[in-house]
Amino acid sequence: MLNLSQIRNDFPILHQQIQGKPLIYFDNAATSQKPQAVIDVLNNYYQKINSNVHRGVHTLAERSTTAFEATREAVRKFVNAKTIEEIIYTKGTTEGINLVASSYGKKFLTKGDEIIISTMEHHSNIVPWQMLCEEKDLVLKVIPINDDGDLIWEEFEKLLSPKTKIVAVTHVSNALGTINPVKKITELAHQVGAVVLLDGAQASPHFEIDVQDLDCDFYVFSGHKIYAPTGIGILYGKKAILEQMPPYLGGGEMIKEVTFEKTTYNDLPFKFEAGTPNIADVVALKTAIDYIHSVGKTNIAQHEHNLLTFATDSLKTIKGLKIIGQAKNKASVISFIVDGAHHMDIGMMLDANGIAVRTGNHCTMPLMKRFGITGTARASFAMYNSIEEVEFFVKKLDEIVQQIR
Amino acid sequence: MKLFSKFAKIMKINEIQDEIIEEFALFDNKNDTYNYIIELGKKLVFMPENYKIEQNLIKGCQSRVWLFPELHEDKIQFFADSDSTIVKGIISLLVRVLDQQYPADILTADLYFIDKIGLQSMLSMNRSNGLLAMIKQIKMYALAFESVQK
Numbered sequence: 001m002l003n004l005s006q007i008r009n010d011f012p013i014l015h016q017q018i019q020g021k022p023l024i025y026f027d028n029a030a031t032s033q034k035p036q037a038v039i040d041v042l043n044n045y046y047q048k049i050n051s052n053v054h055r056g057v058h059t060l061a062e063r064s065t066t067a068f069e070a071t072r073e074a075v076r077k078f079v080n081a082k083t084i085e086e087i088i089y090t091k092g093t094t095e096g097i098n099l100v101a102s103s104y105g106k107k108f109l110t111k112g113d114e115i116i117i118s119t120m121e122h123h124s125n126i127v128p129w130q131m132l133c134e135e136k137d138l139v140l141k142v143i144p145i146n147d148d149g150d151l152i153w154e155e156f157e158k159l160l161s162p163k164t165k166i167v168a169v170t171h172v173s174n175a176l177g178t179i180n181p182v183k184k185i186t187e188l189a190h191q192v193g194a195v196v197l198l199d200g201a202q203a204s205p206h207f208e209i210d211v212q213d214l215d216c217d218f219y220v221f222s223g224h225k226i227y228a229p230t231g232i233g234i235l236y237g238k239k240a241i242l243e244q245m246p247p248y249l250g251g252g253e254m255i256k257e258v259t260f261e262k263t264t265y266n267d268l269p270f271k272f273e274a275g276t277p278n279i280a281d282v283v284a285l286k287t288a289i290d291y292i293h294s295v296g297k298t299n300i301a302q303h304e305h306n307l308l309t310f311a312t313d314s315l316k317t318i319k320g321l322k323i324i325g326q327a328k329n330k331a332s333v334i335s336f337i338v339d340g341a342h343h344m345d346i347g348m349m350l351d352a353n354g355i356a357v358r359t360g361n362h363c364t365m366p367l368m369k370r371f372g373i374t375g376t377a378r379a380s381f382a383m384y385n386s387i388e389e390v391e392f393f394v395k396k397l398d399e400i401v402q403q404i405r
Numbered sequence: 406m407k408l409f410s411k412f413a414k415i416m417k418i419n420e421i422q423d424e425i426i427e428e429f430a431l432f433d434n435k436n437d438t439y440n441y442i443i444e445l446g447k448k449l450v451f452m453p454e455n456y457k458i459e460q461n462l463i464k465g466c467q468s469r470v471w472l473f474p475e476l477h478e479d480k481i482q483f484f485a486d487s488d489s490t491i492v493k494g495i496i497s498l499l500v501r502v503l504d505q506q507y508p509a510d511i512l513t514a515d516l517y518f519i520d521k522i523g524l525q526s527m528l529s530m531n532r533s534n535g536l537l538a539m540i541k542q543i544k545m546y547a548l549a550f551e552s553v554q555k
């Protein structure tokens with residue numbers, strides 16, 4: 001059990017009125033709100049610690065470097081990586097995927113090689129691979145899904161071949177909520193010698209991640225979805241693979257020695273962290289992770305599961321409402337369409353009642369096409385949401401739908 | 406004579422705008438505003454199905470918006486539709502202001518009612534910026550008709 005009123009107190013943004021109504025924030029899959037502790041750390045960083053990392057001999061430089069590297073250790077534990085060298089700071093999920101596509105793709109893929117993704121990928125896990133395919137004359141293959149929003153396993157097996165070099169799939173779908181069997185996917189992909197990248201943007205806020213157990217080669221996620229600031233993300237990569245990959249950006253920090261004839265690159269993880277990093281947000285990421293641990297990931301998962309179950313059952317009582325994404329294993333994301341009521345109208349009317357949901361294609365246009373729709377309305381829950389909020393949301397939605405029709 | 410009628414028309418566009426601003430002054434919250442717009446949307450004149458084609462679709466909206474103009478006695482008549490009822494309501498306001506007007510008047514019209522009733526902030530949500538795209542399209546049609554008339 002988690003202490004909901006205590007948690008809600010920790011998130012100052014929740015305590016405000018929108019359109020004269022108490023804010024109900026159900027757009028957590030887009031970004032989560034930040035606890036006071038995270039906001040305080042950002043402030044404190046700039047008031048007391050700010051200094052560039054890894055460069056100075058002075059006290060502040062030592063403090064900022066220590067805080068910066070303490071986050072790396074916290075992230076290592078958060079995903080259970082073997083060593084801190086496997087933890088690379090990025091801007092977010094998108095940059096992590098681009099880094100792997102550019103660097104790994106450049107070095108290891110050649111004409112005719114195949115990359116497998118799935119129908120439910122976010123554009124971030126489609127476009128970088130398309131760009132790579134175009135550049136190197138590779139083939140992009142797509143695992144289809146069924147009407148419930150589950151991957152069709154037999155089709156995945158059929159797509160795999162010795163030509164498969166990369167399998168890149170999402171751990172949890174941002175539009176459907178589907179939790180994919182990523183451990184099994186990784187196992188099968190490894191059997192044909194492919195490397196596996198998992199998009200953890202939607203999984204990392206909700207449950208335990210164990211990259212050693214999953215055995216994936218890369219795991220990427222964004223800080224802003226796990227209660228940390230925007231602009232900081234993580235790329236986990238297996239050390240042996242990262243070591244063989246060429247740098248992604250060139251500049252300061254990522255070098256060992258520079259002469260005009262030849263430059264030698266720094267060791268992991270710095271090889272992939274050119275330039276002055278986003279120090280303050282990195283430091284605050286640790287605070288967010290500590291906050292999640294203080295509540296407990298199991299507690300969060302349980303609470304969010306209750307919200308999802310309650311919301312699913314309640315929404316089903318609304319006539320003409322269809323839930324898009326009915327996989328057996330789902331994270332706390334619930335997408336829906338309603339007969340005779342456009343998703344954008346629903347979103348705008350909910351906003352007029354203080355309720356924030358996401359509407360549109362959720363950066364998954366091919367997925368929307370698969371369902372023959374242009375978009376959905378999506379409610380996504382975080383640890384600070386309550387059953388009462390869900391109740392109010394469903395009641396309002398019912399009224400709104402009548403008005404629009 | 407021509408000049409006079411043109412002037413009269415501009416007055417008319419602004420008169421309608423002022424009328425709309427007055428109507429919307431009754432609402433002091435988004436919920437009531439949207440509800441009113443939804444009611445307007447439901448009343449929008451039906452657009453023939455055969456006009457709802459790719460060619461008439463306006464790009465840049467989260468909802469689909471179709472717009473088709475016809476010239477009758479030198480004035481433009483607009484047919485429009487959307488799969489969103491709120492957008493339909495907003496179109497019906499634009500149509501109310503600009504329908505049956507001369508192309509030249511439409512081109513020079515300053516649509517101040519949009520800001521005054523807070524429409525801009527509503528439709529710039531989600532990067533869709535549908536309203537701007539709609540107005541741009543209307544003005545393009547007006548420009549096209551005007552150059553034909555000349």
Ligand SMILES: Cc1ncc(COP(=O)(O)O)c(C=O)c1O
Pocket residue numbers: 029030091092093094095122124125170172173174199201202222
């Ligand atoms: C599944 C998934 N992948 C990737 C992303 C992109 O994350 P970011 O914008 O933080 O790089 C998102 C964010 O919406 C997502 O939900």
